[in-house]
Amino acid sequence: MPLASETLVCSKCGAAIPFEDWNREHAFCTVCRAPHSAYVFPALFSKIDRAAGAAAIVAEGEASCYYHPRKRAAVPCDQCGRFLCALCQVDFLGQNWCPGCIEAHRQKGQLSNLDASRPLHDNMALALATLPAVLIWPTIVTAPMSLYLAARDWRKPSSVLPRTKVRFYLAVLFAVVEIAGWIWLAAFLIHLLTTRR
Amino acid sequence: MIPAQKYRRLPSRSGLLIRHSLWMQSDHLLRVRANPFSEQYRRYYFADIQALVLTELPGTAAFYWYAAAISFAFLGGLLVYSRHPVWGTLCGLLALLVFYFGWRVPNCSCYLKTSVGTDKLPAIRHLRAARKAVAMVLLEIEKIQGPLSRETLDAQLASGTAVSPAALPAISHYGGQLHWTLFALMLFHAALSAAIWFMDFYSTPLSVVSGAASAATLLLAILAVFKQHRSDMSRGVCWVVICTLVLYPLNGIANFAVSMYIGIQLASKGQKAGNTQAIINHPAFKIVRLADLTWFLVLGCIGLILLWLHQRTTHTPPPLVISENPDIQADGT
Numbered sequence: 314m315p316l317a318s319e320t321l322v323c324s325k326c327g328a329a330i331p332f333e334d335w336n337r338e339h340a341f342c343t344v345c346r347a348p349h350s351a352y353v354f355p356a357l358f359s360k361i362d363r364a365a366g367a368a369a370i371v372a373e374g375e376a377s378c379y380y381h382p383r384k385r386a387a388v389p390c391d392q393c394g395r396f397l398c399a400l401c402q403v404d405f406l407g408q409n410w411c412p413g414c415i416e417a418h419r420q421k422g423q424l425s426n427l428d429a430s431r432p433l434h435d436n437m438a439l440a441l442a443t444l445p446a447v448l449i450w451p452t453i454v455t456a457p458m459s460l461y462l463a464a465r466d467w468r469k470p471s472s473v474l475p476r477t478k479v480r481f482y483l484a485v486l487f488a489v490v491e492i493a494g495w496i497w498l499a500a501f502l503i504h505l506l507t508t509r510r
Numbered sequence: 511m512i513p514a515q516k517y518r519r520l521p522s523r524s525g526l527l528i529r530h531s532l533w534m535q536s537d538h539l540l541r542v543r544a545n546p547f548s549e550q551y552r553r554y555y556f557a558d559i560q561a562l563v564l565t566e567l568p569g570t571a572a573f574y575w576y577a578a579a580i581s582f583a584f585l586g587g588l589l590v591y592s593r594h595p596v597w598g599t600l601c602g603l604l605a606l607l608v609f610y611f612g613w614r615v616p617n618c619s620c621y622l623k624t625s626v627g628t629d630k631l632p633a634i635r636h637l638r639a640a641r642k643a644v645a646m647v648l649l650e651i652e653k654i655q656g657p658l659s660r661e662t663l664d665a666q667l668a669s670g671t672a673v674s675p676a677a678l679p680a681i682s683h684y685g686g687q688l689h690w691t692l693f694a695l696m697l698f699h700a701a702l703s704a705a706i707w708f709m710d711f712y713s714t715p716l717s718v719v720s721g722a723a724s725a726a727t728l729l730l731a732i733l734a735v736f737k738q739h740r741s742d743m744s745r746g747v748c749w750v751v752i753c754t755l756v757l758y759p760l761n762g763i764a765n766f767a768v769s770m771y772i773g774i775q776l777a778s779k780g781q782k783a784g785n786t787q788a789i790i791n792h793p794a795f796k797i798v799r800l801a802d803l804t805w806f807l808v809l810g811c812i813g814l815i816l817l818w819l820h821q822r823t824t825h826t827p828p829p830l831v832i833s834e835n836p837d838i839q840a841d842g843t
Contacts, residue, residue, distance in 0.1 A: 321563055324563060324621060328742075336658065336663060345742040347565050347567065347568070348568070350564045351563045352561060352644075354561065354652075354658055355658050356558060356655055357561055429551055430549060430550045431548065431551075432548045474519075474549070
């Protein structure tokens with residue numbers, strides 16, 4: 314029988330999925346009869362036993378952990394070379410990292426795999442160039458703002474997903490057209506006023 | 511800069527303004543929630559994923575399909591009756607809107623479990639795409655964690671302890687008797703409203719029965735809401751009951767407002783304000799009665815159909831007949 318913490322439930326009614334239905338295609342919920350497929354993997358049964366690895370006390374002449382001098386070193390950090398115990402070793406991007414290196418790289422913005430969110434600067438610039446155009450007048454302010462945003466954020470990291478710079482190009486294009494339109498209008502009005510005099 | 515691998519998109523996404531999508535790298539699954547100006551990420555490393563559950567939600571769109579069909583029927587009826595295209599156009603637009611929502615409604619749900627929690631994957635909403643996405647994820651998880659055979663699974667489960675009763679959610683089976691009565695009563699009330707609408711004279715007994723049926727409908731709808739709470743009743747049926755409860759006060763307010771309007775109009779013409787015959791013959795009152803009839807009829811029909819579908823899918827097969835012959839097992843072997 315499964316452990317209580319290993320119970321899987323039906324998404325529709327919340328009833329527990331019997332373990333006989335685990336890893337079986339097209340089973341039915343015993344309560345709501347909704348068809349479901351519950352896939353379980355070996356990780357469900359693996360037990361994390363970090364304490365055992367970190368509990369080893371360093372003996373005479375053995376290398377110790379940089380962060381825990383009384384713990385035996387297990388691996389070196391692949392970035393800085395510091396010795397790490399099993400508690401401090403972080404398996405990241407297929408390498409052994411120490412917490413210090415991860416934090417340092419994260420602060421420099423060099424680890425896209427640790428970002429929990431990203432602003433979409435290109436969408437902001439494009440929205441600023443296009444949406445106010447519905448009301449026409451606000452573009453006198455928003456078009457230069459859009460150009461400024463595009464110039465400022467051109468090189469900033471955008472989405473972690475594959476993304477082109479086409480929105481930036483469009484934002485710049487629309488903003489330039491709008492600014493040109495305002496310049497033309499201003500020139501036309503000045504010309505009109507001077508010819509009337 | 512640490513070079514990052516490119517993400518591959520999984521064939522599942524949802525939402526219009528707030529979009530959900532799933533992406534994959536060689537070692538993890540990325541859940542993305544994007545609004546027009548930012549993206550939020552959640553990573554699930556394949557080595558940490560313990561389980562993945564995909565549940566089909568049949569019948570969630572049924573309400574919309576029936577509503578669209580009824581709207582189309584009204585479209586035809588109104589076009590024939592009024593011979594004016596505006597009513598038909600309005601009804602057609604409504605039907606298209608309902609059809610669109612019916613198409614957008616999810617027909618499956620998926621969540622994954624890790625050692626720290628259980629998270630729903632909102633991008634997975636449609637079964638066909640869900641099956642493709644799940645197959646791709648399963649392949650990657652198997653590459654990292656290795657396969658889990660049935661024998662290994664049984665052995666692991668046999669070595670564990672029993673399920674704690676507290677872990678099972680408190681959900682009850684409900685046969686839907688109260689709902690059958692409610693929807694039947696709604697149809698009965700609709701029939702009475704139709705009779706009053708077609709009659710040109712005021713009938714006190716008919717009005718009393720209609721009022722009693724209306725009050726009983728309200729009472730049963732309230733009881734049905736309590737009964738369906740934390741039960742296995744289908745979502746469509748639950749929504750019909752909720753719609754009934756929402757429309758009931760609106761209908762009452764409309765009835766009251768129209769009666770007041772007619773009373774004031776009659777009084778201004780020097781007639782007796784409580785003249786029931788004059789009220790019944792008034793076109794505004796007839797429209798309110800027609801609306802009353804329509805929503806009772808539509809919701810009653812939809813409710814009965816959905817309840818019938820729900821009972822058909824949750825029907826428990828009869829128990830197997832155990833043969834007297836001890837050599838033949840219950841499964842026929």
